[in-house]
Amino acid sequence: MFCFSAAQKSGSGALAGILSGIILSAVGAVSTYFAYQKKKLCFKQADPEAPQKTDAPEVKSDDPQVITVELWRRDSKAGTRWETLWLANMSRFAMLALLLPLILTAGSDVSAVEQKPNFVLMMVDDLGIGDLGCYGNDTIRTPNIDRLASEGVKLTQHIAAAPLCSPSRAAFMTGRYALRSGMASTGRVQVLLFLGGSGGLPASETTFAKRLQQQGYSTGLIGKWHLGVNCESRGDHCHHPNQHGFSYFYGLPFTLFNDCVPGEGRDVLVDLQQTLQHLTLLFGVGLLTMVFVRVSGLLEVNFWFLVLLFFLGLVAAAVWYVPFALLQTWNCIIMRNQEVIEQPMTVETLPQRLLGEAQNFIRRNADHPFLLFFSLAHIHTPLFKSPAFAGKSRHGRYGDNLEEVDWIIGKVIETVDSFGLANNTLMYFTSDHGGHLEDSDAHIGQKGGWNGIYKGGKAMGGWEGGIRVPGIFRWPGRLAAGRVVEEPTSLMDLYPTLKYLAGDKQPDRELDGYNLMPLLEGKAAQSQHEFMFHYCGIYLNAVRWHPPGSDSVFKVHFFTPNFSPPGAGGCYDTKVCLCHGEHVTHHNPPLLFDLFHDPSESRPLTPDTEPRYAEVLERTAKAVMRHRSTLPQEVTSADDASKASTDVHDVLNQMTWEKILWRPWLQPCCGTFPFCGCKEDAATYESTTA
Numbered sequence: 001m002f003c004f005s006a007a008q009k010s011g012s013g014a015l016a017g018i019l020s021g022i023i024l025s026a027v028g029a030v031s032t033y034f035a036y037q038k039k040k041l042c043f044k045q046a047d048p049e050a051p052q053k054t055d056a057p058e059v060k061s062d063d064p065q066v067i068t069v070e071l072w073r074r075d076s077k078a079g080t081r082w083e084t085l086w087l088a089n090m091s092r093f094a095m096l097a098l099l100l101p102l103i104l105t106a107g108s109d110v111s112a113v114e115q116k117p118n119f120v121l122m123m124v125d126d127l128g129i130g131d132l133g134c135y136g137n138d139t140i141r142t143p144n145i146d147r148l149a150s151e152g153v154k155l156t157q158h159i160a161a162a163p164l165c166s167p168s169r170a171a172f173m174t175g176r177y178a179l180r181s182g183m184a185s186t187g188r189v190q191v192l193l194f195l196g197g198s199g200g201l202p203a204s205e206t207t208f209a210k211r212l213q214q215q216g217y218s219t220g221l222i223g224k225w226h227l228g229v230n231c232e233s234r235g236d237h238c239h240h241p242n243q244h245g246f247s248y249f250y251g252l253p254f255t256l257f258n259d260c261v262p263g264e265g266r267d268v269l270v271d272l273q274q275t276l277q278h279l280t281l282l283f284g285v286g287l288l289t290m291v292f293v294r295v296s297g298l299l300e301v302n303f304w305f306l307v308l309l310f311f312l313g314l315v316a317a318a319v320w321y322v323p324f325a326l327l328q329t330w331n332c333i334i335m336r337n338q339e340v341i342e343q344p345m346t347v348e349t350l351p352q353r354l355l356g357e358a359q360n361f362i363r364r365n366a367d368h369p370f371l372l373f374f375s376l377a378h379i380h381t382p383l384f385k386s387p388a389f390a391g392k393s394r395h396g397r398y399g400d401n402l403e404e405v406d407w408i409i410g411k412v413i414e415t416v417d418s419f420g421l422a423n424n425t426l427m428y429f430t431s432d433h434g435g436h437l438e439d440s441d442a443h444i445g446q447k448g449g450w451n452g453i454y455k456g457g458k459a460m461g462g463w464e465g466g467i468r469v470p471g472i473f474r475w476p477g478r479l480a481a482g483r484v485v486e487e488p489t490s491l492m493d494l495y496p497t498l499k500y501l502a503g504d505k506q507p508d509r510e511l512d513g514y515n516l517m518p519l520l521e522g523k524a525a526q527s528q529h530e531f532m533f534h535y536c537g538i539y540l541n542a543v544r545w546h547p548p549g550s551d552s553v554f555k556v557h558f559f560t561p562n563f564s565p566p567g568a569g570g571c572y573d574t575k576v577c578l579c580h581g582e583h584v585t586h587h588n589p590p591l592l593f594d595l596f597h598d599p600s601e602s603r604p605l606t607p608d609t610e611p612r613y614a615e616v617l618e619r620t621a622k623a624v625m626r627h628r629s630t631l632p633q634e635v636t637s638a639d640d641a642s643k644a645s646t647d648v649h650d651v652l653n654q655m656t657w658e659k660i661l662w663r664p665w666l667q668p669c670c671g672t673f674p675f676c677g678c679k680e681d682a683a684t685y686e687s688t689t690a
Helices: 008-045 064-073 076-114 143-150 165-174 208-214 270-296 303-325 327-331 347-364 396-418 491-501 613-628
Strands: 118-124 153-159 218-224 248-252 334-336 339-342 370-375 425-431 468-474 483-485 531-536 539-545 554-561 584-594
Touching: 118 396, 118 491, 143 396, 143 425, 143 468, 165 208, 165 491, 208 218, 208 370, 208 491, 218 347, 248 347, 270 303, 347 370, 347 396, 396 425, 425 491, 531 613, 539 613, 554 613, 584 613
Parallel strands: 118 370, 118 425, 153 483, 218 248, 218 370
Antiparallel strands: 153 468, 248 334, 334 339, 425 468, 531 539, 539 554, 554 584
């Protein structure tokens, strides 16, 4: 009987044992045969009447040499024993030979189970789907990303769970809508604004990195996080990547803003900054005026009134200056694991540092299953880039930035291939949401991405331009090259897909994503996403329905953002569109589109133009009810709130003003607060060359 371990080493040992047995049995059979033939010849030549010895010992050894020697000592009456031994060796040889295919198969299965795939996930920030050559752009050069698509599978209806950074990334990491983790906003601010705030991805949430870490993977995050750091004190790191399954972290615990580079403008609560500046100026002018009046004797001014004006002016100045004027120092930092290594960061050398860290992580873990999430800081404003790429594109700074992204992706592919990891590595490329249409500058021009034929963009709720993103998978030998999948898929699908491929069969929470492998491998023709729900903050903005067996993909919009100025195609007055109140228009009945026939959402359907109009509205309404029954307590519209279901627990909203605003005791600091400052030696990283 043969026993096989699940370990690859044990499987190889069993296979070696079987092969040794086959060889020894074959040698034994051949030796026995020739000994038998020679002995028969001796019998024929010997005197048949001569007495023969009969006290030869029994042959007990399996050694073919011992058997042969003993055979020469046997008498003629033992001739049948040679035949028996020969037949025994031949039988053993035949039995082991028949078992060989089974053992080879078992060994192959063992290797397949043990050799877990590596994962390299690459996410760009604010990339428009229309910016890439493989998605139709012919004016920006993206040969490496295009190569990734030609060597793998391209998804044409890949959907972000939210049109903004923090909620989209929370959903991507957990496989669940941001509403479930409290990462969806009820108000104006829909992303984390300060690194010194207390909001972030709760410790109760499980990321795909945590699941893979539990499966023995080395896990690393290089680049942007933007899901919080601290909760109650500087250094508790409750939201930090290290607490969410990433054994190694290097990069931006926050994100990029224009505020990170002097002279590039402001992004964070610009109207509040202006109000505080005006108040500071008002109190200052008022104080000087009252002092002049008192000193000149024109009027009698109470001394304590002057003290009050001075105090109010000081408070206004402090509230403006400390969190906002020093924003570059507070928000724009680099950490390695839980240590601040650069504050404020130098963006000019950031590309080669992030690339160098990603390459080093792959090198360190080339002989062990690993997960690398390379979350690029590109292409978010202020559109930093290396000098080698300045002026290289036909689309100004944005195009230069994107062409550097493509070069970086090419270097990552090159690193994976150079270590012979391609056939055992799933590579994935995407963006966290669509391009930012309103981000432009009178001198620079368009600073946001192009979303192709799709309407809307970043922060615009359910409009396709803000949530349809690139989705490219490459895995040579496992995924067919050049395959295109047009079915609805989601960034949330990465969680269950990685979990499946890592062999993680443990039960999980309520997930909103599905395993993509049947679609990617061509084993399934239709997506498991019959319905998808598109949120703007916590408000359900739209629902997508892909009827089974149909090409149609219906999309119902319950409200849409009010563009400003009207007809502009974006919210240029506020820089991003908002999700409630006077900033939206509700539709009753809802707007209905068929994305298969009208992907740009320009021709709303009516009962006269769509025979299934009533059915679509009815089916989506029922789907919304089922979906809401699985959610924590939520606000269902801008005006009212739904009841929480009795079988779910409420979640703490991470996007309240209380959690978003800056607090000095939560601010990560290199040095002694508030005198924070340090620089990393970037000379250890390779220089970026085009």
